Amino acid sequence: MVEAVSSFTRPRLRINGFAVLGFGLLALLIICAAFSPWLAPYDPNAQDYRAVLQGPSAAHWLGTDHTGRDMLSRLIYGSRVALSIGFTAVGLAVLLGGLLGVVAGYARGLVDEAIMRVMDALLSFPSVLLALGIMAALGPGVNTIIIAIAIADLPMFARITRSQVLTVRERDFVVATRALGAGPARIIFRHIVPHITGPVAVMATIQVGHAILTEAALSFLGLGIQPPTASWGAMMRNGFSYMERAPWLAAFTGLAILLTVLALNLAGDVLRDWLDPRGDSRR
Amino acid sequence: MLGYLLRRLASAAVVVVLVSIIAFAIVSVLPGDTAAALLGEEGARNSERYQLLRQELGLDQPIVVRYFTWVAHAVTGDLGQSLRTGEQIGPAILARAVPTVQLAIMALLISVVIAIPVGVISSVYYRRFPDHLGTLFALTAIATPGFWFGIMLIMLFSVTLRWLPPSGYLPFFQDPLGSLQLMFMPALALATGFTGVLIRQVRSSVLEVLNEDYITTARSKGLSPAKVLFGHALRNALLPVVTLVGLQLGALFGGAATVETVFSIPGLGRLAVDSIFFRDFTMIQALMLVLALTVLFASVLTDLVYSRIDPRIRRG
DSSP, rough: OOOOOGGGOOOOOOOHHHHHHHHHHHHHHHHHTTTTTHHHHHHHTTTTTOOSOOSOOSSTTOOOOOOOOOOHHHHHHOOOOOOHHHHHHHHHHHHHHHHHHHHHHHOHHHHHHHHHHHHHHHHHHHHHHHHHHHHHHHHHHHHHHHHHHHHHHHHHHHHHHHHHHHHHTTTTHHHHHHTTTHHHHIIIIIIIIHHHHHHHHHHHHHHHHHHHHHHHHHTTTTTTSSSOOHHHHHHHHHHHHHTTTTTHHHHHHHHHHHHHHHHHHHHHHHHHHHHHHTTTTTT | OOHHHHHHHHHHHHHHHHHHHHHHHHHSSSSSSSHHHHHHHHHHHSHHHHHHHHHHTTTSHHHHHHHHHHHHHHTOOOOOOTTOOBBBBHHHHHHHHHHHHHHHHHHHHHHHHHHHHHHHHHTTTTSSSHHHHHHHHHHHHSOOOOHHHHHHHHHIIIIISOOSSSSOOOOOTHHHHHHHHHHHHHHHHHHHHHHHHHHHHHHHHHHHHHHHHHHEEEEEEEEHHHIIIIIHHHHHHHHHHHHHHHHHHHHHHHHHHHHHTTOOOOOOHHHHHHHHHOOHHHHHHHHHHHHHHHHHHHHHHHHHHHHHOHHHHOOO
């Protein structure tokens, strides 16, 4: 009934439906974000008061909002905001969290205790609430939302790098290198970092999706990206207030978010599969 | 066991102190201060009254002194007064916790009812079509913004079909049926992410257990597959699932902020959002403290329960 897990020993890239779906969607999104000006049929902020709150039509495939702006164009431009915030925030969290995790795991002792207890404390705050508080303190805007999400995500990356460092540093090849007289910097960058990039990359991919959900939630609450920037969360806020007259506004915006996060989750899963072929990918 | 317990509690105590510092620090850097918020923009320009009130509130003290004053009061349960409504914060938070707790419990129940069958089917049909379908379902659930799902539910069940009231809140003990009816859509909306995570957890822990020797033994002594699955495998596989609830509590609180906004539920999430909009400094500070401590408490409890069941953890 259950295949023996050990039967997958040789690393190989299994191209399955999930891989095609995940990376296909992700590629499509990146193209949308990179080439927005060429792909969007209209200017995302061009108002047209003769075409207000129109349903999907040949002229406006996904309809128009309360000021006659083209939804498809706004969604395409919104992918820029979502992806750039997601990748930058997680990138920051990986760098800072990774650094803290490596230092904690390598130094151990009191340094490790101090760093990890602060991470535990940050992890105790519900991430949306922590981000809300930071946004309120720093004021709304793209940069603060990136900082807020990065701080909320920091502890996770610190934890995963630390635990990886703790395992790798006791492996024979690291012990041998140390015995040969290599200093900590050399050991960390030449031997430990390459070994931990896999699990961190998997987690980062999935966290980008999570960051996009958090951004959408903050902007939906009115504390994130401010209008008129075409951000998916702010568009959802607008769609919510026109829920009865123009249901397509919220519907399409949510679908865009859902497909983006799904693509990132699928990609993360497939990556894990490729990096650790012995384990079951979808645990 | 006692040694582990003490170590775990000691490190939790350190984290509690750090949590209170973070909550205090975030609110301290918020633009404006309590005195300005109380007086309003007009009043704050009257510098004499403003300075007087600052003195009265102790805002002219150094930040370290203010922190210790706040903590000293908080320890006795006195979290101060809301700047917006003037009510005592402790009782106000308790009152707003009731709808959120009901919402969270309903969401957890919905998640469990969906996730256990889907996760078990996925693991039994490992890497076959039903498993792929289950995994895609789980990933889609994780990717679904709960508040958006809530809006879609309102459009379908309230606007189009007119089966359920779109929003509002009724206390459970006042009108149980009406309350359940009103809370059904918000609970479903809040359940999305957790359901997805839970399906994956159930699937992987059943898979793991199915590879254990005692399952092979149970099978080889001739037990039917159903007996092996439900009598042996499922019971042991559900253990990690219990811990997931403790770990996901924070995510549930976070989700409550948007879901309660969509459905106009006067819960903690809504309170947090409103407090930030109205610059209710004392309330934000207290809420951050209380919610973080609740999450921390849940995770310590989870650890302790787990170490009681699995002695290997204590040595770690």
